[in-house]
Amino acid sequence: MSRWWRSTIRVRLTLLYAIAFLFAGLVLIALMYIYFGQSLEQHAARRAATTEQLAADFVGETGHDNGKVKQLHEALRVQFQQDRDDTMRAMIAWSLASLAVVGLLAGGLGWLLAGRALHPLQRVIATARRVADRSLHERIALTGPDDEIKDLADTFDAMLERLDRSFDGQRRFVANASHELRTPLTINRTLIQVALDAPDTPESTQRLGATLLEVNERNERLIDGLLVLATSDAQLTEHSRVDLADLAHQTVDLSGDAARDARVDIRTSLTPAPVTGDPVLLERLVHNLIDNAVRYNLTEDGWVSITTGTTDGHGYLTVANTGPAIPLDEVSGLFEPFRRLAATDRLIDPHVAPPDRGAGLGLSIVRSVAHAHHGHVHARPRPDGGLTIHVRIPTTPPANGAADKTPTGRRADQ
Structure with missing residues (x-):
């Protein structure tokens, strides 16, 4: 899957923002639909009542056939209801279409705003990668509002500071151990070899010296292995x-x-x-x-x-x-x-x-x-x-x- 469609925090924030916007828009459209439906219903009822009253007055003044007047009144009432329904359908169609268009614009705006809000976090990530690849001396030193991301950056800087001191101490220990441990073993080996080279050394002493040399050699290999292990765990130079x-x-x-x-x-x-x-x-x-x-x-x-x-x-x-x-x-x-x-x-x-x-x-x-x-x-x-x-x-x-x-x-x- 490409990086663009990866489920990053930015993508999730944009989707949440767009969904919240669409939900609020649908609620607003529903409320407006109910309000306009009731308003148009009341308006149609008032127009029908007014028309009926005018028709009754017209019949009383002119003496025309009351049946035809009622038919005309019923036709007007049906027309009023049809106009109301057409208006409601047009209103809901245009509202949904407008919501879709504005929703897409809101999603794009949410993407930009989420990227801007998460930009400091990208800086934290970039610094962490550089630190992992190079050294522990670099710091984020994030500036800006005192929010959660700045708290994260400050915490990361504090952790880097402790790690830097720890690794410096480890390097100093390795350097000191390399000298302090090798020197006495080298002296021991030299003294034993000098004693074994003496022509009047008894055979039992020579056997003991050979055993001591083996022990000394094993200790040298052990120290050498520990130092190499410590060096290999550190960053390559x-x-x-x-x-x-x-x-x-x-x-x-x-x-x-x-x-x-x-x-x-x-x-x-x-x-x-x-x-x-x-x-x-x-x-x-x-x-x-x-x-x-x-x-x-x-x-x-x-x-x-x-x-x-x-x-x-x-x-x-x-x-x-x-x-x-x-x-x-x-x-x-x-x-x-x-x-x-x-x-x-x-x-x-x-x-x-x-x-x-x-x-x-x-x-x-x-x-x-x-x-x-x-x-x-x-x-x-x-x-x-x-x-x-x-x-x-x-x-x-x-x-x-x-x-x-x-x-x-x-x-x-x-």
Whole structure:
């Protein structure tokens, strides 16, 4: 349906105004019809009485035949009634025709008045769209009468002010956390490595040091994942042309050793899939998908299928893998932060030590990065086990900053 005929507030106000005008006009016509009908009835009765009196006087003075005079009087009375009925029909016809014409004019006038009254609301909507697409620093600052629309604009400005302070605080927290959390872990890793490199370090201490390094590495990955998750949830600051096929090819090259060690065959069908976005975040999205597909797989005859391409103005990346069977009702929950399959389900190495397990942020980051790029993700379990994960990102971001309207499925974090 076109925008002109969309059921907007302006259309509804115009229709309500036109209906109220037509209803008031019909009531006025009905009242006028009753009034004129009674007035004409009384006028016809007076004329008939006057004519009868004149006829009686004429008969008395001239001696003419009274029967003919009565016939003439009755003919005049019928003519008076016919004139009354014709006048009433003409009046109702012209009144309805005039009401229809004036009703159309009133509808047009109502459309103009409704547009003028709702113009401040359009300003609120336009500002909200710009804020969603750019930054939270802009304000509506609506001027005019102190009415409901100005109250709405002021409330929206107050909400933007609170959100702006909140996001500024979040950005400062991310920056501080990046320094405060990484620094001690880097120091710990350096100290442990120095201790392990000492030639006289006992074997038991070396085993303890190796375990501590694994724990330290896992904490570094956890902090890195949390920081990326916080960054991907924020507004994008960089928009570059990125090809998902190139990112997938690079990630496959980097994951080749891990896939061979896990005895997982990687199959690719990569066609150009250019999109616009943050190259670092998109690279992390592709890496997380392929890394999870390799990690959660079978110990024998496992495979990962990677496909890229474009369709309907979107670049897409599809990653499918063999692996443990996942119930359909658990797929959406696996996409929440810190949600993952049990340790025994990481089938490439079911005896892996807990410190080497993922933090459960992989596909949470994938979903956040996709949404930040106005895209969506969808996951469905394969009948033979494993998942098929499909990511779609617009080739060009929407001009108004609106998110992709395509229905989305909540993804699962393997």
